[in-house]
Amino acid sequence: MSAINPYSRAEQRLQALGISAPEDIDLEAIAWDEGVRVQYSDLSGCEARLVGVGDRAIVTIRSSTDDRRKRFSLAHELGHWNYHRGRSFECRADDMVEKFSSKPIEEREADSYAADLLMPAYMFQPLVRNVKRPTFDAVSELAEKFNTSITATAIRMVDVNVWPLLLVCHAKGGRLWFKRSRDVPDRWFPQGELDSDSLAFDRLFGEKDRTRAQKIGAEAWFDRRGAERFNIVEDAIRISNGQVLALLWIEDNEMLDDSGRY
Template sequence: MLQELGITEPGEIDLEAIAFHLGARVRYRKLEGCEARIIGRNEAAIITIGKDCSDRRKRFSLAHEIGHWTHHKGQTLVCRVEESAPQGKMSPERVANNYAADLLMPHYLFGPAARVYPKLNFKAVNDIADIFHTSRSATAIRLVEGGHSPALLVCHGLKGRKWFARGPDVPPRWFPRDDLDADSFAFGVLFGKKPDDPMPRKIDAEAWFDRRDAGKFAVHEQTIRSATDEILTLVLINDPEMLEDE
């Protein structure tokens, strides 16, 4: 659809115009209990976005509701917009989230932009997020799951791991620990209030993976604070032996 509309640059992705093209009008109002909603009938719909959200959050919420309008016409759904947590099953919410990611960061534009950055780190994530006007977490998930580099993106809160995304080249045996290891740099950022890591740093793989053979390997870790009590960590795997099928 984006290519049919002649969109050749990320800045040309005008979501309100796209919604109108699909028969939906967009309004911004104060909402209670949700950040966005859609009401439709036949081929017309009204999408309402909470006006108190950040601009990038509004943008993802609008793309999410366009996803529902495209895939779930005629259905009644309780909608939950969640741009930063990959979801396990193919639920309507995951379909809408995936649609939103494709709409905001289409592969034919995202791939060339990502290739400008040969190394995956949060500086690259921030630069690309600014290009596509997307959140840091959504952009990082797109980079990791798109196979930019063999890596995992892991989100931790004070009670442990919240979610993680895995790159397609990383074998499933490398499953991140539930709780942060005290030797990890991430532990110091979350619990010791240390500053964000400026660049990835080398660390024993057993700090991130609870496997007997993890002690043979090393990975690179970079952690940033994503909320008051939440962190995001890139775990980069460079050892080819870790990427071999078991």
């Protein structure tokens, strides 16, 4: 019986190319090696376009977006090329936001491939293990290393499950989406509306883009009996489109108890 490969398809691709450091992840070179030509144009109505015939394809990336968005868009289209070859795609900006549950399976697969290609776990996880506190300062440092956006990097930090974290995105109309680490029980479900005691509330409705992470009562985030017994660490940062990201770190192991007593 053959052993199960612990690496994803994108990670296997990087390893086959001998890539072992974030600065060596050259997406255009990887695309060329896979028969994909990359071009940049003033696209209207979509962020990126993939057109393929046989073993050749052209990916067009919107030229007016920032460099880190371009990288994610290209990695996302390479995900389509690897998983959905033979089809063409036009991906809008809202195809690439993190509303996970409402996305078509093809978009989720392309997103997953992009995350693995840009921030492969075999490089990313050891760096997260060296993080002293999971805050947006740490996220920003990782984003610089991998040349990725704050949002994509924070999502990756949650997904690698080194820390018990939740990442929650709000706009003034309420919660847009959230992600939790695998070790965080489902019962800790963030509220739809921001509590005025939360840092995220201050970031969304106040003037400051950022303050330092601090402890806060868990009841500010979770409308659940017993939440008032606990504190969590919250960090919050304002991002584009009038949105705020909150990174919630559960330090108290009792909150992670699988018995569901609280």
